[in-house]
Amino acid sequence: MFTDKLKQDVRFIEGLKACINCGTCTAICPAAQFYNYDPRQIADTVQNGNDTEIEQLLKSDTIWYCGECLSCKTRCPRDNTPGYIVQALRSLSIKEGYYLLSEKGRQQLEIKRRVGDIMLKYGYCVYVDEIETGYHPEQGPIWDWYRANTESILKKLGANYKGSGAGTLRKIDKADMDELHKIFEETGAMQQFNKLEDEGHE
Amino acid sequence: MNDAAKKKYWKEYQKDIANDDYYYARSCIRQNFFPGSEETFLKILREVLGKNVFDDSHQTTCTGIAYHSSIVPQQTTMTVVARQFSLMNEAGYKNFIPSCVTSFGIYTEMMETWEHFPETMEKTKKHLKAATGRDFTLPENLVHTSDIIYKFRDIIAAKAKYKLINKATGKPLNVVDHIGCHYAKIFPEKGLGGAEYPVVLSGMVNAWGGKVVDYPERRHCCGFGFRQYIVKENRGYSLSNSKKKFDSMEPYKPDFIVANCPGCTYFMDRWQYTIAEMEGKTYGENGYGIPVLTYEEMAGLVLGFDPWKMGMQLHQVSVEPLLDKMGIKYDPADKYKDANGSFIGIPEKPNVLKVF
Numbered sequence: 261m262f263t264d265k266l267k268q269d270v271r272f273i274e275g276l277k278a279c280i281n282c283g284t285c286t287a288i289c290p291a292a293q294f295y296n297y298d299p300r301q302i303a304d305t306v307q308n309g310n311d312t313e314i315e316q317l318l319k320s321d322t323i324w325y326c327g328e329c330l331s332c333k334t335r336c337p338r339d340n341t342p343g344y345i346v347q348a349l350r351s352l353s354i355k356e357g358y359y360l361l362s363e364k365g366r367q368q369l370e371i372k373r374r375v376g377d378i379m380l381k382y383g384y385c386v387y388v389d390e391i392e393t394g395y396h397p398e399q400g401p402i403w404d405w406y407r408a409n410t411e412s413i414l415k416k417l418g419a420n421y422k423g424s425g426a427g428t429l430r431k432i433d434k435a436d437m438d439e440l441h442k443i444f445e446e447t448g449a450m451q452q453f454n455k456l457e458d459e460g461h462e
Numbered sequence: 463m464n465d466a467a468k469k470k471y472w473k474e475y476q477k478d479i480a481n482d483d484y485y486y487a488r489s490c491i492r493q494n495f496f497p498g499s500e501e502t503f504l505k506i507l508r509e510v511l512g513k514n515v516f517d518d519s520h521q522t523t524c525t526g527i528a529y530h531s532s533i534v535p536q537q538t539t540m541t542v543v544a545r546q547f548s549l550m551n552e553a554g555y556k557n558f559i560p561s562c563v564t565s566f567g568i569y570t571e572m573m574e575t576w577e578h579f580p581e582t583m584e585k586t587k588k589h590l591k592a593a594t595g596r597d598f599t600l601p602e603n604l605v606h607t608s609d610i611i612y613k614f615r616d617i618i619a620a621k622a623k624y625k626l627i628n629k630a631t632g633k634p635l636n637v638v639d640h641i642g643c644h645y646a647k648i649f650p651e652k653g654l655g656g657a658e659y660p661v662v663l664s665g666m667v668n669a670w671g672g673k674v675v676d677y678p679e680r681r682h683c684c685g686f687g688f689r690q691y692i693v694k695e696n697r698g699y700s701l702s703n704s705k706k707k708f709d710s711m712e713p714y715k716p717d718f719i720v721a722n723c724p725g726c727t728y729f730m731d732r733w734q735y736t737i738a739e740m741e742g743k744t745y746g747e748n749g750y751g752i753p754v755l756t757y758e759e760m761a762g763l764v765l766g767f768d769p770w771k772m773g774m775q776l777h778q779v780s781v782e783p784l785l786d787k788m789g790i791k792y793d794p795a796d797k798y799k800d801a802n803g804s805f806i807g808i809p810e811k812p813n814v815l816k817v818f
Binding site for chain 1: 703801
Protein backbone atom coordinates (compact mmCIF):
# COMPACT_ATOMS: atom_id res chain seq x y z
CA MET A 261 0.00 0.00 0.00
CA PHE A 262 2.69 2.49 1.01
CA THR A 263 4.89 1.56 -1.94
CA ASP A 264 2.05 2.43 -4.32
CA LYS A 265 1.59 5.75 -2.58
CA LEU A 266 5.31 6.49 -2.67
CA LYS A 267 5.40 5.68 -6.38
CA GLN A 268 3.03 8.57 -6.99
CA ASP A 269 5.91 10.87 -6.06
CA VAL A 270 8.39 11.21 -8.94
CA ARG A 271 11.19 11.77 -6.42
CA PHE A 272 10.69 8.23 -5.15
CA ILE A 273 10.90 6.82 -8.67
CA GLU A 274 13.96 8.96 -9.42
CA GLY A 275 15.54 8.16 -6.06
CA LEU A 276 15.20 4.37 -5.97
CA LYS A 277 16.54 2.49 -8.99
CA ALA A 278 18.06 -0.66 -7.48
CA CYS A 279 19.93 -0.39 -4.18
CA ILE A 280 22.79 -2.86 -3.72
CA ASN A 281 23.17 -2.00 -0.02
CA CYS A 282 26.82 -1.00 -0.37
CA GLY A 283 26.51 1.78 2.23
CA THR A 284 28.38 4.43 0.24
CA CYS A 285 25.54 6.88 0.93
CA THR A 286 25.93 6.36 4.68
CA ALA A 287 29.69 6.77 4.47
CA ILE A 288 29.40 10.19 2.79
CA CYS A 289 26.31 11.42 4.69
CA PRO A 290 26.86 14.40 7.06
CA ALA A 291 23.66 13.47 8.94
CA ALA A 292 24.98 9.96 9.56
CA GLN A 293 28.03 11.49 11.22
CA PHE A 294 25.88 13.52 13.58
CA TYR A 295 22.68 11.52 14.20
CA ASN A 296 21.99 7.83 14.64
CA TYR A 297 21.04 7.79 10.99
CA ASP A 298 21.67 5.38 8.14
CA PRO A 299 20.35 6.23 4.65
CA ARG A 300 21.35 2.75 3.44
CA GLN A 301 18.77 1.26 5.80
CA ILE A 302 16.11 3.66 4.54
CA ALA A 303 16.77 2.65 0.93
CA ASP A 304 16.71 -1.02 1.99
CA THR A 305 13.42 -0.66 3.86
CA VAL A 306 11.55 0.99 1.00
CA GLN A 307 13.08 -1.39 -1.52
CA ASN A 308 11.85 -4.39 0.50
CA GLY A 309 8.35 -2.90 0.35
CA ASN A 310 7.19 -4.22 3.72
CA ASP A 311 4.23 -2.05 4.72
CA THR A 312 4.74 -2.46 8.47
CA GLU A 313 8.37 -1.39 8.23
CA ILE A 314 7.59 1.55 5.97
CA GLU A 315 4.83 2.65 8.34
CA GLN A 316 7.32 2.60 11.21
CA LEU A 317 9.66 4.74 9.13
CA LEU A 318 6.88 7.23 8.36
CA LYS A 319 6.18 7.56 12.09
CA SER A 320 9.82 7.87 13.13
CA ASP A 321 12.31 10.69 13.72
CA THR A 322 14.61 8.95 11.23
CA ILE A 323 13.23 10.52 8.05
CA TRP A 324 13.67 14.02 9.50
CA TYR A 325 17.42 13.72 10.13
CA CYS A 326 18.51 14.20 6.50
CA GLY A 327 20.07 17.62 5.76
CA GLU A 328 19.31 17.37 2.02
CA CYS A 329 22.88 18.19 0.99
CA LEU A 330 22.37 15.44 -1.63
CA SER A 331 25.95 14.15 -1.28
CA CYS A 332 24.37 10.69 -1.57
CA LYS A 333 23.26 11.47 -5.13
CA THR A 334 26.84 12.21 -6.18
CA ARG A 335 28.28 9.04 -4.71
CA CYS A 336 25.75 6.24 -5.23
CA PRO A 337 27.31 3.78 -7.70
CA ARG A 338 23.82 2.73 -8.86
CA ASP A 339 22.31 6.17 -9.40
CA ASN A 340 19.97 6.02 -6.41
CA THR A 341 19.30 9.12 -4.32
CA PRO A 342 18.37 8.34 -0.70
CA GLY A 343 17.82 12.12 -0.21
CA TYR A 344 15.00 12.02 -2.80
CA ILE A 345 13.53 8.93 -1.13
CA VAL A 346 13.49 10.83 2.16
CA GLN A 347 11.71 13.77 0.49
CA ALA A 348 8.99 11.40 -0.72
CA LEU A 349 8.73 9.73 2.70
CA ARG A 350 8.39 13.11 4.43
CA SER A 351 5.63 14.21 2.05
CA LEU A 352 3.75 10.96 2.63
CA SER A 353 4.27 11.20 6.39
CA ILE A 354 2.64 14.65 6.38
CA LYS A 355 -0.24 13.50 4.13
CA GLU A 356 -0.97 10.51 6.36
CA GLY A 357 -0.57 12.52 9.58
CA TYR A 358 2.24 10.24 10.83
CA TYR A 359 4.65 13.17 11.21
CA LEU A 360 2.76 14.08 14.39
CA LEU A 361 3.97 10.87 16.03
CA SER A 362 7.62 11.95 16.04
CA GLU A 363 9.30 14.85 17.82
CA LYS A 364 11.26 15.82 14.71
CA GLY A 365 8.18 15.53 12.52
CA ARG A 366 6.20 17.87 14.76
CA GLN A 367 8.82 20.55 14.07
CA GLN A 368 7.20 21.07 10.65
CA LEU A 369 4.79 23.58 12.20
CA GLU A 370 7.66 25.70 13.48
CA ILE A 371 9.35 25.62 10.06
CA LYS A 372 6.06 26.61 8.43
CA ARG A 373 5.86 29.62 10.73
CA ARG A 374 9.53 30.60 10.36
CA VAL A 375 9.84 30.11 6.60
CA GLY A 376 6.37 29.57 5.11
CA ASP A 377 4.73 32.57 6.74
CA ILE A 378 7.72 34.79 5.87
CA MET A 379 7.41 33.82 2.20
CA LEU A 380 3.73 34.71 2.22
CA LYS A 381 4.37 38.01 4.00
CA TYR A 382 7.45 39.29 2.13
CA GLY A 383 8.00 37.09 -0.95
CA TYR A 384 11.44 36.17 0.44
CA CYS A 385 12.10 32.94 2.38
CA VAL A 386 13.94 34.94 5.04
CA TYR A 387 13.73 38.64 5.88
CA VAL A 388 16.05 40.79 7.96
CA ASP A 389 13.23 42.40 9.98
CA GLU A 390 12.09 39.02 11.32
CA ILE A 391 15.43 37.60 12.50
CA GLU A 392 16.21 38.13 16.20
CA THR A 393 19.36 37.19 18.09
CA GLY A 394 17.12 35.67 20.79
CA TYR A 395 16.21 32.75 18.54
CA HIS A 396 19.44 33.12 16.57
CA PRO A 397 22.19 33.84 19.13
CA GLU A 398 24.77 32.69 16.57
CA GLN A 399 24.07 35.88 14.64
CA GLY A 400 26.26 37.67 17.16
CA PRO A 401 26.44 41.35 18.15
CA ILE A 402 27.03 42.34 14.54
CA TRP A 403 23.43 41.40 13.82
CA ASP A 404 22.04 43.58 16.63
CA TRP A 405 24.08 46.47 15.21
CA TYR A 406 22.74 45.76 11.71
CA ARG A 407 19.17 45.57 13.01
CA ALA A 408 19.56 48.84 14.89
CA ASN A 409 20.86 50.57 11.73
CA THR A 410 19.27 48.53 8.94
CA GLU A 411 18.04 51.45 6.87
CA SER A 412 21.22 53.52 6.98
CA ILE A 413 23.55 50.56 6.37
CA LEU A 414 21.52 49.27 3.45
CA LYS A 415 21.38 52.73 1.91
CA LYS A 416 25.17 52.90 2.02
CA LEU A 417 25.40 49.53 0.26
CA GLY A 418 23.14 50.65 -2.57
CA ALA A 419 20.26 48.39 -1.58
CA ASN A 420 16.62 49.26 -2.21
CA TYR A 421 15.31 48.22 1.21
CA LYS A 422 11.50 48.30 1.19
CA GLY A 423 11.60 50.48 -1.94
CA SER A 424 9.65 50.00 -5.14
CA GLY A 425 11.28 48.70 -8.32
CA ALA A 426 14.27 46.38 -8.52
CA GLY A 427 17.18 46.02 -6.11
CA THR A 428 18.38 44.32 -2.95
CA LEU A 429 15.62 43.73 -0.37
CA ARG A 430 13.07 45.72 -2.37
CA LYS A 431 9.41 45.50 -1.43
CA ILE A 432 7.77 43.01 -3.75
CA ASP A 433 4.73 44.50 -5.47
CA LYS A 434 1.24 43.41 -4.46
CA ALA A 435 0.53 42.02 -7.96
CA ASP A 436 3.58 39.75 -7.71
CA MET A 437 2.72 38.71 -4.15
CA ASP A 438 -0.81 37.90 -5.36
CA GLU A 439 0.61 35.60 -8.04
CA LEU A 440 2.80 33.85 -5.45
CA HIS A 441 -0.21 33.36 -3.14
CA LYS A 442 -2.33 32.03 -6.01
CA ILE A 443 0.39 29.52 -6.92
CA PHE A 444 0.50 28.37 -3.29
CA GLU A 445 -3.28 27.91 -3.35
CA GLU A 446 -3.35 26.20 -6.74
CA THR A 447 -0.56 23.72 -5.96
CA GLY A 448 -1.40 22.66 -2.43
CA ALA A 449 1.10 24.64 -0.34
CA MET A 450 -1.60 26.71 1.33
CA GLN A 451 -3.60 23.58 2.17
CA GLN A 452 -0.47 21.99 3.62
CA PHE A 453 0.22 25.11 5.72
CA ASN A 454 -3.34 25.00 7.05
CA LYS A 455 -3.02 21.30 7.81
CA LEU A 456 0.21 21.90 9.77
CA GLU A 457 -1.50 24.68 11.76
CA ASP A 458 -4.72 22.74 12.41
CA GLU A 459 -3.06 19.49 13.40
CA GLY A 460 -0.36 21.26 15.38
CA HIS A 461 -3.03 22.81 17.60
CA GLU A 462 -4.79 19.54 18.37
CA MET B 463 44.48 8.86 -25.03
CA ASN B 464 44.11 10.76 -28.33
CA ASP B 465 42.90 14.36 -28.56
CA ALA B 466 39.36 13.46 -29.61
CA ALA B 467 39.02 11.05 -26.71
CA LYS B 468 40.43 13.62 -24.28
CA LYS B 469 37.96 16.21 -25.53
CA LYS B 470 35.07 13.79 -25.13
CA TYR B 471 36.20 12.63 -21.69
CA TRP B 472 36.53 16.14 -20.26
CA LYS B 473 33.36 17.48 -21.87
CA GLU B 474 31.23 16.35 -18.93
CA TYR B 475 33.40 18.47 -16.64
CA GLN B 476 32.86 21.63 -18.70
CA LYS B 477 29.81 23.73 -19.37
CA ASP B 478 28.58 26.41 -21.69
CA ILE B 479 28.32 29.83 -20.09
CA ALA B 480 26.55 32.54 -22.04
CA ASN B 481 28.67 35.56 -22.90
CA ASP B 482 26.18 38.38 -22.29
CA ASP B 483 22.52 39.37 -21.72
CA TYR B 484 21.70 37.79 -18.41
CA TYR B 485 18.45 37.55 -16.45
CA TYR B 486 19.54 37.89 -12.81
CA ALA B 487 17.63 35.86 -10.20
CA ARG B 488 18.38 37.21 -6.74
CA SER B 489 19.03 35.18 -3.59
CA CYS B 490 16.94 35.60 -0.41
CA ILE B 491 19.87 34.56 1.80
CA ARG B 492 22.48 36.68 0.02
CA GLN B 493 20.29 39.80 0.06
CA ASN B 494 19.64 39.50 3.79
CA PHE B 495 23.03 38.43 5.12
CA PHE B 496 25.45 39.90 2.54
CA PRO B 497 23.34 42.75 1.18
CA GLY B 498 26.27 44.44 -0.58
CA SER B 499 27.32 41.38 -2.56
CA GLU B 500 24.62 41.39 -5.20
CA GLU B 501 25.17 45.10 -5.90
CA THR B 502 28.89 44.30 -6.18
CA PHE B 503 28.13 41.53 -8.70
CA LEU B 504 26.00 43.87 -10.81
CA LYS B 505 28.69 46.58 -10.65
CA ILE B 506 31.37 44.13 -11.82
CA LEU B 507 29.24 42.88 -14.69
CA ARG B 508 27.99 46.25 -15.85
CA GLU B 509 30.85 48.62 -15.10
CA VAL B 510 33.94 46.38 -15.27
CA LEU B 511 32.92 43.80 -17.86
CA GLY B 512 30.40 45.90 -19.83
CA LYS B 513 27.69 43.22 -19.74
CA ASN B 514 23.93 43.59 -19.94
CA VAL B 515 22.11 42.20 -16.88
CA PHE B 516 18.40 42.50 -16.18
CA ASP B 517 17.48 42.91 -12.51
CA ASP B 518 13.76 42.13 -12.34
CA SER B 519 11.55 43.63 -9.62
CA HIS B 520 8.82 41.01 -10.20
CA GLN B 521 10.70 37.90 -9.06
CA THR B 522 10.10 36.23 -5.69
CA THR B 523 11.69 33.51 -3.58
CA CYS B 524 12.18 30.27 -5.52
CA THR B 525 10.87 28.49 -2.33
CA GLY B 526 14.09 26.43 -2.20
CA ILE B 527 14.54 26.63 1.58
CA ALA B 528 10.88 25.67 2.11
CA TYR B 529 11.14 22.84 -0.42
CA HIS B 530 14.21 21.32 1.21
CA SER B 531 12.54 21.70 4.62
CA SER B 532 9.53 19.75 3.31
CA ILE B 533 6.89 22.38 4.04
CA VAL B 534 5.81 22.95 0.42
CA PRO B 535 4.89 20.28 -2.15
CA GLN B 536 7.22 19.79 -5.10
CA GLN B 537 4.45 21.03 -7.39
CA THR B 538 4.50 24.41 -5.64
CA THR B 539 8.22 24.84 -6.19
CA MET B 540 7.88 23.70 -9.80
CA THR B 541 5.21 26.28 -10.47
CA VAL B 542 7.13 29.11 -8.78
CA VAL B 543 10.17 28.14 -10.87
CA ALA B 544 7.95 28.20 -13.97
CA ARG B 545 6.80 31.71 -13.02
CA GLN B 546 10.41 32.91 -12.71
CA PHE B 547 11.09 31.53 -16.20
CA SER B 548 7.94 33.24 -17.45
CA LEU B 549 9.24 36.55 -16.09
CA MET B 550 12.50 35.92 -17.94
CA ASN B 551 10.54 35.23 -21.15
CA GLU B 552 8.51 38.40 -20.63
CA ALA B 553 11.69 40.48 -20.22
CA GLY B 554 13.08 39.03 -23.46
CA TYR B 555 16.01 37.10 -21.99
CA LYS B 556 17.26 33.51 -22.46
CA ASN B 557 20.21 33.28 -20.06
CA PHE B 558 19.06 32.70 -16.48
CA ILE B 559 21.64 33.28 -13.72
CA PRO B 560 20.59 32.58 -10.11
CA SER B 561 22.66 34.13 -7.32
CA CYS B 562 21.81 31.40 -4.79
CA VAL B 563 23.33 27.93 -4.97
CA THR B 564 20.20 26.34 -3.47
CA SER B 565 18.19 28.10 -6.20
CA PHE B 566 20.62 26.88 -8.86
CA GLY B 567 19.99 23.34 -7.62
CA ILE B 568 16.23 23.95 -7.54
CA TYR B 569 16.04 25.30 -11.10
CA THR B 570 18.22 22.46 -12.36
CA GLU B 571 16.24 19.81 -10.46
CA MET B 572 12.89 21.04 -11.74
CA MET B 573 14.15 21.18 -15.33
CA GLU B 574 15.52 17.65 -15.05
CA THR B 575 12.26 16.41 -13.51
CA TRP B 576 10.31 17.94 -16.39
CA GLU B 577 12.63 16.15 -18.80
CA HIS B 578 12.44 12.75 -17.06
CA PHE B 579 8.70 12.97 -16.32
CA PRO B 580 7.10 15.06 -19.11
CA GLU B 581 3.69 14.76 -17.43
CA THR B 582 5.00 16.98 -14.60
CA MET B 583 5.78 19.70 -17.14
CA GLU B 584 2.21 19.53 -18.46
CA LYS B 585 0.84 19.71 -14.94
CA THR B 586 3.06 22.70 -14.13
CA LYS B 587 1.92 24.53 -17.26
CA LYS B 588 -1.71 24.03 -16.19
CA HIS B 589 -1.05 25.18 -12.63
CA LEU B 590 0.85 28.28 -13.75
CA LYS B 591 -1.85 29.20 -16.24
CA ALA B 592 -4.62 28.69 -13.71
CA ALA B 593 -2.86 30.67 -10.98
CA THR B 594 -1.37 33.52 -12.99
CA GLY B 595 -2.52 33.30 -16.61
CA ARG B 596 1.13 32.88 -17.62
CA ASP B 597 2.94 30.56 -20.04
CA PHE B 598 6.65 29.83 -20.00
CA THR B 599 9.56 28.43 -21.93
CA LEU B 600 12.85 27.15 -20.54
CA PRO B 601 16.05 29.18 -20.48
CA GLU B 602 18.61 28.39 -23.16
CA ASN B 603 21.44 28.79 -20.68
CA LEU B 604 21.26 28.28 -16.90
CA VAL B 605 24.41 28.82 -14.85
CA HIS B 606 25.23 30.02 -11.36
CA THR B 607 26.43 33.62 -11.02
CA SER B 608 29.84 32.39 -9.79
CA ASP B 609 30.23 30.69 -13.18
CA ILE B 610 30.01 34.12 -14.82
CA ILE B 611 32.80 35.55 -12.66
CA TYR B 612 34.85 32.39 -13.35
CA LYS B 613 34.35 32.85 -17.10
CA PHE B 614 35.70 36.40 -16.96
CA ARG B 615 38.38 35.79 -14.28
CA ASP B 616 41.26 36.62 -16.61
CA ILE B 617 39.71 39.95 -17.63
CA ILE B 618 39.26 40.75 -13.94
CA ALA B 619 42.88 39.71 -13.31
CA ALA B 620 44.01 42.12 -16.03
CA LYS B 621 42.12 44.95 -14.33
CA ALA B 622 43.11 43.98 -10.79
CA LYS B 623 44.25 46.64 -8.37
CA TYR B 624 45.23 44.10 -5.71
CA LYS B 625 46.27 40.47 -5.85
CA LEU B 626 45.63 37.59 -3.49
CA ILE B 627 49.22 37.93 -2.34
CA ASN B 628 50.62 38.81 1.06
CA LYS B 629 52.11 42.22 0.40
CA ALA B 630 54.64 41.88 3.21
CA THR B 631 56.03 38.50 2.20
CA GLY B 632 55.22 38.42 -1.52
CA LYS B 633 53.78 34.93 -1.08
CA PRO B 634 50.34 33.82 -2.34
CA LEU B 635 47.57 33.90 0.25
CA ASN B 636 46.29 30.50 1.43
CA VAL B 637 42.68 30.32 0.36
CA VAL B 638 40.03 27.76 1.33
CA ASP B 639 37.46 27.38 -1.43
CA HIS B 640 34.08 26.13 -0.27
CA ILE B 641 31.59 25.18 -2.95
CA GLY B 642 27.94 24.88 -1.95
CA CYS B 643 26.67 21.28 -2.11
CA HIS B 644 23.87 22.10 -4.53
CA TYR B 645 26.29 23.61 -7.04
CA ALA B 646 27.63 20.27 -8.30
CA LYS B 647 26.76 17.41 -5.93
CA ILE B 648 23.19 16.97 -7.21
CA PHE B 649 24.03 17.45 -10.89
CA PRO B 650 27.81 17.10 -11.31
CA GLU B 651 27.57 17.69 -15.05
CA LYS B 652 26.11 21.17 -14.38
CA GLY B 653 29.10 22.37 -12.34
CA LEU B 654 32.46 23.49 -13.71
CA GLY B 655 34.78 20.55 -13.05
CA GLY B 656 31.90 18.39 -11.84
CA ALA B 657 31.73 17.10 -8.29
CA GLU B 658 35.23 15.66 -8.50
CA TYR B 659 37.23 18.66 -9.68
CA PRO B 660 35.12 21.75 -9.02
CA VAL B 661 37.13 24.69 -10.31
CA VAL B 662 34.65 27.54 -10.14
CA LEU B 663 36.31 29.16 -7.11
CA SER B 664 39.83 27.73 -7.33
CA GLY B 665 39.97 29.08 -10.91
CA MET B 666 39.30 32.60 -9.61
CA VAL B 667 41.79 32.20 -6.73
CA ASN B 668 44.55 30.95 -9.02
CA ALA B 669 43.89 33.67 -11.62
CA TRP B 670 44.14 36.38 -8.98
CA GLY B 671 47.39 35.22 -7.40
CA GLY B 672 46.25 33.07 -4.46
CA LYS B 673 47.01 29.47 -3.54
CA VAL B 674 44.16 27.06 -2.90
CA VAL B 675 44.34 25.00 0.29
CA ASP B 676 43.53 21.31 -0.15
CA TYR B 677 42.50 19.91 3.22
CA PRO B 678 40.81 16.62 4.21
CA GLU B 679 37.26 17.96 4.68
CA ARG B 680 37.40 20.33 1.71
CA ARG B 681 34.23 18.93 0.11
CA HIS B 682 32.26 18.36 3.32
CA CYS B 683 28.92 20.19 3.64
CA CYS B 684 28.92 23.42 5.70
CA GLY B 685 26.08 21.82 7.64
CA PHE B 686 23.13 24.04 6.73
CA GLY B 687 20.80 21.07 6.48
CA PHE B 688 17.74 23.35 6.00
CA ARG B 689 15.43 22.11 8.83
CA GLN B 690 18.59 21.19 10.79
CA TYR B 691 19.47 24.90 11.03
CA ILE B 692 16.05 26.57 10.94
CA VAL B 693 14.84 24.82 14.12
CA LYS B 694 16.93 25.95 17.07
CA GLU B 695 16.87 22.52 18.74
CA ASN B 696 18.46 20.92 15.65
CA ARG B 697 21.14 23.54 15.14
CA GLY B 698 23.95 21.46 16.67
CA TYR B 699 23.96 19.52 13.39
CA SER B 700 24.83 22.64 11.45
CA LEU B 701 27.45 23.84 13.93
CA SER B 702 29.12 20.42 14.18
CA ASN B 703 29.55 20.08 10.43
CA SER B 704 31.19 23.50 10.13
CA LYS B 705 33.42 22.72 13.14
CA LYS B 706 34.57 19.55 11.42
CA LYS B 707 35.70 21.68 8.49
CA PHE B 708 37.41 24.34 10.63
CA ASP B 709 39.33 21.70 12.60
CA SER B 710 40.40 20.10 9.33
CA MET B 711 41.54 23.32 7.61
CA GLU B 712 43.21 24.90 10.69
CA PRO B 713 46.66 23.26 10.29
CA TYR B 714 46.93 24.74 6.79
CA LYS B 715 46.63 28.30 8.20
CA PRO B 716 44.16 29.71 5.67
CA ASP B 717 44.22 33.48 5.20
CA PHE B 718 40.56 33.43 4.23
CA ILE B 719 37.67 31.24 3.11
CA VAL B 720 35.65 31.98 -0.03
CA ALA B 721 32.28 30.41 -0.85
CA ASN B 722 29.90 30.62 -3.81
CA CYS B 723 26.83 29.72 -1.76
CA PRO B 724 25.40 32.54 0.39
CA GLY B 725 24.30 30.13 3.12
CA CYS B 726 27.75 28.54 3.42
CA THR B 727 29.40 31.97 3.66
CA TYR B 728 27.01 32.97 6.42
CA PHE B 729 27.39 29.75 8.44
CA MET B 730 31.17 29.64 8.25
CA ASP B 731 31.30 33.25 9.45
CA ARG B 732 28.79 32.92 12.29
CA TRP B 733 29.79 29.47 13.55
CA GLN B 734 33.34 30.69 14.15
CA TYR B 735 31.89 33.31 16.49
CA THR B 736 29.70 30.66 18.17
CA ILE B 737 32.56 28.19 18.68
CA ALA B 738 34.72 31.00 20.12
CA GLU B 739 32.03 32.02 22.60
CA MET B 740 31.06 28.43 23.53
CA GLU B 741 34.47 26.81 23.72
CA GLY B 742 37.03 29.63 23.65
CA LYS B 743 38.43 28.26 20.41
CA THR B 744 39.40 30.60 17.56
CA TYR B 745 40.73 29.59 14.18
CA GLY B 746 42.47 32.69 12.81
CA GLU B 747 45.66 34.37 13.96
CA ASN B 748 45.96 36.03 17.39
CA GLY B 749 42.43 35.29 18.57
CA TYR B 750 40.68 36.48 15.40
CA GLY B 751 38.65 34.26 13.08
CA ILE B 752 39.36 33.23 9.50
CA PRO B 753 37.61 35.84 7.32
CA VAL B 754 34.85 34.31 5.17
CA LEU B 755 34.09 36.05 1.88
CA THR B 756 31.46 35.79 -0.79
CA TYR B 757 33.06 35.36 -4.22
CA GLU B 758 31.67 38.79 -5.14
CA GLU B 759 33.55 40.34 -2.23
CA MET B 760 36.75 38.55 -3.23
CA ALA B 761 36.41 39.84 -6.81
CA GLY B 762 35.52 43.32 -5.53
CA LEU B 763 38.62 43.49 -3.32
CA VAL B 764 40.81 42.41 -6.22
CA LEU B 765 39.28 45.17 -8.33
CA GLY B 766 39.88 47.76 -5.60
CA PHE B 767 36.27 48.29 -4.45
CA ASP B 768 35.75 49.88 -1.03
CA PRO B 769 35.17 47.01 1.46
CA TRP B 770 32.68 49.08 3.47
CA LYS B 771 30.60 49.84 0.38
CA MET B 772 30.49 46.09 -0.32
CA GLY B 773 29.07 45.46 3.17
CA MET B 774 32.07 43.68 4.67
CA GLN B 775 31.36 45.41 8.00
CA LEU B 776 28.44 42.97 8.35
CA HIS B 777 30.70 39.97 8.84
CA GLN B 778 31.00 38.81 12.44
CA VAL B 779 34.57 37.68 11.73
CA SER B 780 36.59 40.83 11.03
CA VAL B 781 38.01 41.09 7.53
CA GLU B 782 40.73 43.65 8.39
CA PRO B 783 43.52 41.06 8.84
CA LEU B 784 42.96 40.04 5.22
CA LEU B 785 42.73 43.64 3.96
CA ASP B 786 46.02 44.40 5.69
CA LYS B 787 47.74 41.35 4.23
CA MET B 788 46.62 42.34 0.72
CA GLY B 789 47.83 45.88 1.32
CA ILE B 790 44.38 47.31 0.68
CA LYS B 791 43.98 50.95 1.63
CA TYR B 792 40.82 51.55 3.64
CA ASP B 793 39.57 54.01 6.20
CA PRO B 794 38.81 52.14 9.48
CA ALA B 795 36.39 54.89 10.54
CA ASP B 796 34.27 54.49 7.40
CA LYS B 797 33.25 51.05 8.60
CA TYR B 798 30.83 52.64 11.06
CA LYS B 799 29.55 55.52 8.96
CA ASP B 800 26.30 55.76 7.02
CA ALA B 801 25.89 56.87 3.41
CA ASN B 802 26.15 60.53 4.47
CA GLY B 803 29.35 59.97 6.41
CA SER B 804 27.70 60.20 9.85
CA PHE B 805 28.86 57.86 12.63
CA ILE B 806 26.20 55.26 13.48
CA GLY B 807 27.84 53.63 16.50
CA ILE B 808 29.80 50.41 16.74
CA PRO B 809 28.64 46.85 17.42
CA GLU B 810 29.25 45.30 20.83
CA LYS B 811 32.35 43.16 20.99
CA PRO B 812 32.12 39.38 21.45
CA ASN B 813 33.54 38.05 24.71
CA VAL B 814 36.10 35.73 23.13
CA LEU B 815 36.42 36.25 19.38
CA LYS B 816 38.67 39.23 18.73
CA VAL B 817 37.26 41.78 16.30
CA PHE B 818 38.45 45.14 14.99
